[in-house]
Amino acid sequence: MKISTSKAIIASLFFLPALFFSCKKEAASVNPNSLPVSSDEISNADAPGIYRTVSGNIKLVLQPGDYKGQDAWIEYSPGDSSYVINNTGAIDQFKVFACTDGRIIIGRSLIKFTDLSKIPTKSYVKQATLFLYGLDEGSIHLPQGNSYYPGSPYKSFGPNDVFIRRITSDWDESSVTWYSRPSITVSGESLISPSSKQWNDNTSSDVTQMVKTFVKYPSKNYGFMLRLEKEKIYNSYGFYSSECSTPSKRPKLVIVYSN
Secondary structure, eight states, X not given: OOOOHXXXXXXXXXXXXXXXXXXXXXXXXXXXXXXXXXXXXXXXXOOSEEEEOTTSOEEEEEOOOTTTOEEEEEEEOTTOHHHHTOOOTTSSXXXXXXXXXXXXXXXXXXXXXXXXXXXXXXXXXXXXXXXXXXXXXTOSSSTTOXXXXXXXXXXXXXXXXXXXXXXXXXXXXXXXXXXXXXXXXXXXXXXXXXXXXXXXXXXXXXXXXXXXXXXXXXXXXXXXXXXXXXXOSSEEEEEEOTTOXXXXXXXXXXXXXXX
16 A cells, blocks of 8 residues: 655655654763873972962962871991980981991981871872972081982982882881881882982872772872982982971972862
């Protein structure tokens, strides 16, 4: 049985709304984890606080002072217990070094940012940068300054690259010594490149992988350990700690994340 032309047209019109409906695109929801991190979202000039960035991410800037800041250096010399029991948690500087007074003396530093707990544990950490600020000339705790720079008398002893490694056990800045030093892991480690100046050599390092662990597992936020890549004599690198009287020279951690 044939369908007349007019009936065929009516039948086709009946199905048009369904056709249009099936072709209509739904508005795509934005996954906050897919929001990019722009080149200007992390800066040495960032002031402490929490911000919404130009890309729609969230930025937490931590630069604690003496009260909340946790940092110290520990040192060791074979056969001399006067070094291994030293605590430096109240000093406004920290350093990594290997020197000699007839025997080798090794120094490493610890630093922890307790306010990382402000980031919800289910957040997605996109980028985390650690800023450290170099010592001024005349430091009493590192009188030779950084060991590696153009014209340095110690340059022949090699570069002073510094490992940043994640600490995996608890410590306290007011009591930690070499004897009670915490454990570490090399997983997600970062590296500070050799110094380019004897003094005021500021650095920035990508510590994203380590901070991801601290955020996901707040109880495991034990901070970072800094140590020379090669702990050989006449190598040193120094920075200001959270006890520094100049707020802008205290260690700073900047984290960009999304919820």
